[in-house]
Amino acid sequence: MSLLDVTDLTVGFDTEDGHVHAVKEISFSLEEGEILALCGESGCGKTVTAMAVPRLLPPHTTRLSGSIRLGGRELTTLPEPLMRQVRGSEVSVVFQEPMTSLNPSFTVGFQIAEVLRRHENLSRAAARGRAVELLELVGIPAPAQRIKEYPHQLSGGMRQRVMIAIAVACSPRVLIADEPTTALDVTIQAGVLDVFRDLRDRLGTAIILITHDLGVVADIADRAVVMYAGRAAEQAPVEELFARPRHPYTLGLMRALPAAAVAGPAGRRRLAEIPGMVPSPLTDPDGCAFHARCPRRQDDCLAARPPLVRHGPAHLAACFHPGHPGEQP
Amino acid sequence: MTWFILRRCGAAVMVLLLGSVLIFLGVRALPGDPAVVMAGEDASPALVAAIREEYGLDQPLPVQYVEYLRQTLSGNLGRSTQDQLPVTTILAERLPVTLELTALAMLVAITVGVLAGIVAAVRRGRLADYVATGFGLAGLSVPPFWLGLLAILLFSVTLRWLPASGYVPFTEDPVGNLQRMVLPTLVLGMGFAAVLMRQTRSAMLSALSADYIRTARSKGLPERAVVGVHALRNSLTTVVTVLGLQLGALISGAVVTEQIFVIPGFGKLTVDAVLTRNYPVIQAVVLVTVTAYVVINLLVDIAYAFLNPRIRLSGASHG
Numbered sequence: 001m002s003l004l005d006v007t008d009l010t011v012g013f014d015t016e017d018g019h020v021h022a023v024k025e026i027s028f029s030l031e032e033g034e035i036l037a038l039c040g041e042s043g044c045g046k047t048v049t050a051m052a053v054p055r056l057l058p059p060h061t062t063r064l065s066g067s068i069r070l071g072g073r074e075l076t077t078l079p080e081p082l083m084r085q086v087r088g089s090e091v092s093v094v095f096q097e098p099m100t101s102l103n104p105s106f107t108v109g110f111q112i113a114e115v116l117r118r119h120e121n122l123s124r125a126a127a128r129g130r131a132v133e134l135l136e137l138v139g140i141p142a143p144a145q146r147i148k149e150y151p152h153q154l155s156g157g158m159r160q161r162v163m164i165a166i167a168v169a170c171s172p173r174v175l176i177a178d179e180p181t182t183a184l185d186v187t188i189q190a191g192v193l194d195v196f197r198d199l200r201d202r203l204g205t206a207i208i209l210i211t212h213d214l215g216v217v218a219d220i221a222d223r224a225v226v227m228y229a230g231r232a233a234e235q236a237p238v239e240e241l242f243a244r245p246r247h248p249y250t251l252g253l254m255r256a257l258p259a260a261a262v263a264g265p266a267g268r269r270r271l272a273e274i275p276g277m278v279p280s281p282l283t284d285p286d287g288c289a290f291h292a293r294c295p296r297r298q299d300d301c302l303a304a305r306p307p308l309v310r311h312g313p314a315h316l317a318a319c320f321h322p323g324h325p326g327e328q329p
Numbered sequence: 330m331t332w333f334i335l336r337r338c339g340a341a342v343m344v345l346l347l348g349s350v351l352i353f354l355g356v357r358a359l360p361g362d363p364a365v366v367m368a369g370e371d372a373s374p375a376l377v378a379a380i381r382e383e384y385g386l387d388q389p390l391p392v393q394y395v396e397y398l399r400q401t402l403s404g405n406l407g408r409s410t411q412d413q414l415p416v417t418t419i420l421a422e423r424l425p426v427t428l429e430l431t432a433l434a435m436l437v438a439i440t441v442g443v444l445a446g447i448v449a450a451v452r453r454g455r456l457a458d459y460v461a462t463g464f465g466l467a468g469l470s471v472p473p474f475w476l477g478l479l480a481i482l483l484f485s486v487t488l489r490w491l492p493a494s495g496y497v498p499f500t501e502d503p504v505g506n507l508q509r510m511v512l513p514t515l516v517l518g519m520g521f522a523a524v525l526m527r528q529t530r531s532a533m534l535s536a537l538s539a540d541y542i543r544t545a546r547s548k549g550l551p552e553r554a555v556v557g558v559h560a561l562r563n564s565l566t567t568v569v570t571v572l573g574l575q576l577g578a579l580i581s582g583a584v585v586t587e588q589i590f591v592i593p594g595f596g597k598l599t600v601d602a603v604l605t606r607n608y609p610v611i612q613a614v615v616l617v618t619v620t621a622y623v624v625i626n627l628l629v630d631i632a633y634a635f636l637n638p639r640i641r642l643s644g645a646s647h648g
């Protein structure tokens with residue numbers, strides 16, 4: 001049993017246009033102190049997958065099946081009052097939208113102290129003191145001053161770090177960070193990744209890191225799940241994945257990476273554009289979803305959906321005609 | 330914040346001074362001798378002369394204005410042409426009645442309107458929402474005088490639960506006072522409750538879909554804190570703004586309500602003064618109304634700034 005076990009997670013949304021198949025049969029597990037990257041292009045279901053864990057998806061329209069176990073406890077059926085004790089304390093989230101995720105009407109200090117008072121029963125004064133420490137931890141200068149300020153007085157990067165301070169305040173067992181460095185300068189990016197690493201080292205926090213940035217994946221993640229159109233295309237330890245990518249989608253992503261950027265200093269290394277269209281999430285065709293864009297496709301790729309197949313220890317890929325282990329990206 | 334308040338107060342004083350000039354000129358712009366206008370059409374020549382003397386009406390206009398201002402500020406608003414009572418005495422009698430009526434109506438409207446708006450937003454698309462929205466629509470479309478007559482027919486004439494009209498001061502007979510205030514309060518408050526309900530509902534709906542609400546939930550906060558602290562706080566600015574905008578309607582609504590229920594308040598005083606061309610009273614009534622308007626708008630502005638850190642802090646840092 002791992003710290004977090006997600007098995008056959010399938011999430012859809014009822015919308016006016018029909019049923020949106022956002023995430024399909026995703027399985028992964030997370031050990032204590034492990035950093036797992038979820039990557040893939042926009043709309044592939046990274047955020048939905050991660051938000052299913054703390055059950056932060058819109059309750060009335062979400063259709064969810066599968067199992068999510070945290071320390072052996074099933075979260076999908078946990079009564080809401082117990083789930084509220086898990087949120088913010090055992091599982092916490094840094095959201096993708098730093099500009100709008102803080103409440104404009106309350107001070108930064110209040111918003112950090114709030115989560116501490118909720119879960120750790122701290123007094124107002126003690127929570128305030130902790131808030132200052134947390135701001136210092138995420139690298140905000142003059143924290144005693146900053147806690148009295150409102151979100152609109154802070155830059156996007158500052159707000160993102162306040163969000164991180166809120167998320168790590170109660171030393172969660174699982175931290176979900178959705179594009180936590182996208183809004184940040186390169187120099188600050190490194191600092192934020194250090195905060196995560198430090199949290200992992202000190203408390204054994206496991207981190208689900210959602211990112212477009214393969215450089216960040218290579219830098220900090222232990223394992224990665226590459227998602228395509230709501231499914232896992234490939235999943236492997238990071239070194240293995242970079243050394244021996246098997247799925248044509250992963251191969252394409254890496255081939256599109258300028259070699260200099262992979263090896264060289266930090267820069268914006270976003271998942272490159274691969275020509276072609278992603279299938280509409282309103283449909284869930286039987287064949288391989290990558291078919292229309294795949295350079296290796298053959299006739300049988302449309303007949304059935306390629307299952308995830310083991311290609312090495314902990315290395316899975318869903319492709320009928322995978323790249324060869326020796327093939328260089 | 331202090332700067333902001335001082336600046337707003339300064340602006341309010343300017344508006345009041347401007348208002349006093351207009352009121353001052355208004356009476357003097359009427360055809361005929363202002364002394365006769367202020368004394369009443371069939372006043373004795375002696376009284377007219379006394380008034381001309383008292384207000385220095387033979388002096389040039391600027392001198393007169395300064396004198397008018399001085400008298401007003403020292404609490405002398407002249408005498409009613411009907412009964413020669415000092416206008417201040419009449420106001421002291423009538424104003425508390427209207428203040429009680431409007432305060433009760435606002436209290437009911439804010440409580441009912443804001444609560445119903447919150448419930449409707451939280452239970453959007455479900456029964457409670459339809460009920461609240463339905464009542465909101467009814468409250469907006471039913472004219473208050475019709476509602477008032479209906480209420481009198483039902484509760485006073487048919488059921489005999491409440492007195493139909495009249496007024497007794499709270500200090501004389503608290504129960505009787507409140508009994509007589511129930512229907513007027515509901516009639517006056519109904520429309521505001523409806524407006525507030527609708528605005529609160531839409532403000533809460535937009536607040537509840539904001540990203541910071543998801544953040545609040547991700548902290549594990551109970552729903553009452555998510556709704557009652559995070560969403561409500563951001564909806565309050567809307568509520569305060571609506572209150573400010575509805576002020577004119579409140580004042581005219583009070584006039585109508587006092588007519589229906591024969592309440593001897595400020596509204597009734599206004600109507601009577603206009604009907605009898607009682608200019609000193611009209612002058613005072615306009616002055617009080619303008620002052621009330623300016624003061625309440627000032628309070629709304631300050632409350633708005635207080636609720637909105639962007640305004641509050643920008644007001645504090647660069648004046």
Ligand SMILES: Nc1ncnc2c1ncn2[C@@H]1O[C@H](COP(=O)(O)OP(=O)(O)OP(=O)(O)O)[C@@H](O)[C@H]1O
Pocket residue numbers: 013015020021022040041042043044045046047048049058061096281
């Ligand atoms: N609440 C919702 N209702 C309906 N559809 C949704 C909802 N949330 C997400 N989706 C859809 O689910 C799919 C996956 O969205 P998701 O946000 O997980 O993508 P993502 O991988 O995080 O993309 P990005 O990198 O742009 O953040 C998208 O097609 C999206 O439109």
Ligand code: SF4
Pocket residue numbers: 247248249288289290291294295296297298301306318319320321322
């Ligand atoms: S199954 Fe076929 S179409 Fe799909 S990725 Fe593999 S080779 Fe390409």
Ligand SMILES: [Mg+2]
Pocket residue numbers: 046047048096178
């Ligand atoms: Mg996302």
